[in-house]
Amino acid sequence: SSGINAEYGGAEEMTFEKYLELYLSGEVLFGSWFEHVQQGWERARDNPDTVLFLRYEDMKADEAGTVLKIADFLGVKITAERAAEIAELTTFKKMQKDPTANHTWTKDLYNEGFNFLRKGIVGDYINYFTPQQMQQMKDKLKESGVTCFDDFLS
Numbered sequence: 001s002s003g004i005n006a007e008y009g010g011a012e013e014m015t016f017e018k019y020l021e022l023y024l025s026g027e028v029l030f031g032s033w034f035e036h037v038q039q040g041w042e043r044a045r046d047n048p049d050t051v052l053f054l055r056y057e058d059m060k061a062d063e064a065g066t067v068l069k070i071a072d073f074l075g076v077k078i079t080a081e082r083a084a085e086i087a088e089l090t091t092f093k094k095m096q097k098d099p100t101a102n103h104t105w106t107k108d109l110y111n112e113g114f115n116f117l118r119k120g121i122v123g124d125y126i127n128y129f130t131p132q133q134m135q136q137m138k139d140k141l142k143e144s145g146v147t148c149f150d151d152f153l154s
Contacts, residue, residue, distance in 0.1 A: 020133055024140055034144045041146040055148060057122050063087035092120030 026032025044051035
């Protein structure tokens with residue numbers, strides 16, 4: 001089960017397979033992730049001073065460095081020590097406990113025990129997607145033209 005309840009999905013039980021189908025077609029809460037990312041990617045590419053494009057994988061690899069990158073983008077001067085403090089205050093575990101970050105306001109849409117912010121583990125999708133589903137995701141990403149995911153596509 002994907003965690004989304006029957007009231008939203010219109011089905012007795014929303015399976016991961018059914019949710020993925022809806023997700024790939026953009027028929028989910030908040031619309032198409034692919035269109036959203038594509039628009040941001042194009043804006044960042046065409047106007048790099050207006051959009052900073054970050055990937056979760058890169059942020060997890062260097063959290064304090066990412067904070068410094070964000071501060072630099074915003075024109076804010078901070079020390080490496082302050083960046084480390086901010087990185088610690090915004091870890092996945094802390095964000096997961098924050099109801100404003102973990103979207104507890106959506107609790108009526110989901111089955112009991114569901115967390116909007118799941119595990120925060122880079123690459124955990126491999127435990128959920130079949131090879132065919134992975135190919136569907138890769139095809140959709142290629143179609144979007146967003147090239148920052150090329151390492152995922154290979």
